[in-house]
Amino acid sequence: MTRKIADCRKYPSETNCTLTITGEEDEVVRAASEHAASVHGHEDGPELREQVRGMLEDEKVS
Ligand SMILES: [Zn+2]
Numbered sequence: 001m002t003r004k005i006a007d008c009r010k011y012p013s014e015t016n017c018t019l020t021i022t023g024e025e026d027e028v029v030r031a032a033s034e035h036a037a038s039v040h041g042h043e044d045g046p047e048l049r050e051q052v053r054g055m056l057e058d059e060k061v062s
Contacts, residue, residue, distance in 0.1 A: 002061070003023055003024060003058075003059040004023065004024065004025045004058065005022050005057045006020070006021045006028050006029075006052060006055065006056055007057070008020065008021075010055070013040055015040070019039075022059055025053070028056060029052050029053050029056070033048050033049045036048060
């Protein structure tokens, strides 16, 4: 299956975060949402998770 990538560098932040999270979609959504909440001060909830889900990219398999 194709893994998904959430790359924090692609999202504007005040901390210049370089974290990349890769895994199955649900794993990435959960981890990236928790990361956004704990590191970037976003409010974790269904809205944030929808936003995170919308910004995932497919992992390029070479
Ligand atoms: Zn980050």
